[in-house]
Amino acid sequence: MNVTEVIAVGFALAYLLLAMQQNRLCWLAAIVSALLYLLIFAQVQLYMESGLQVVYVVMAVIGWLFWGKNNSEETLPVTTRPLRFHLTVILGIALGAVVTGSLLATYTDAARPFVDASTTVAAIVCTWMVTRKILENWLYWIVINTVSVWLFMDRGLDLTSGLFALYVLLSIAGYVSWRRTLTTQII
Secondary structure (H helix, E strand, O other), X not given: OOHHHHHHHHHHHHHHHHHHOOOOOHHHHHHHHHHXXXXXXXXXXXXXXXXXXXXXXXXXXXXXXXXOOOOOOOOOOOEOOOHHHHHHHXXXXXXXXHHHHHHHHHHOOOOOHHHHHHHHHHHHHHHHHHHOOEOOHHXXXXXXXXXXXXXXXXXXXXXXXXXXXXXXXXXXXXXXXXXXXXXXXXX
């Protein structure tokens, strides 16, 4: 464990806690955490996870813009999507993971190329879902974070693995919180 990882974990946790509260400042914490993790993941040969951090920075800017101003009527509402949408998303994630995992396995010295590719492709899709406040993003995150606990432990990132174990629990809480918001919006 190093100082950079400790700081990255702190900002990553701040991001998730603020996102659960639908606080727009979550996106600023996401930017700082992503920039730090870009370096950390490259050092442990998780190249897809490292590249994902660049996507996270871009998504954080998009999230900042979509979420509008805090505590105003202009904020983006929580929405839900039908089963057909999610089946399409899952198929897209699977195809993207197979293609990128194969490329990593063939052309790099990546550690755990197919797991790295799967969590990364899924995380890109789910981060977009968060920027649009799609309720079901939290369900995807539960799966992604569970797999990531093992992946990061395998690479010796114990603190980050612990963070992702906590993310599993916070993702459940995030789902419950956003579901309440959705129900309130409907009434």
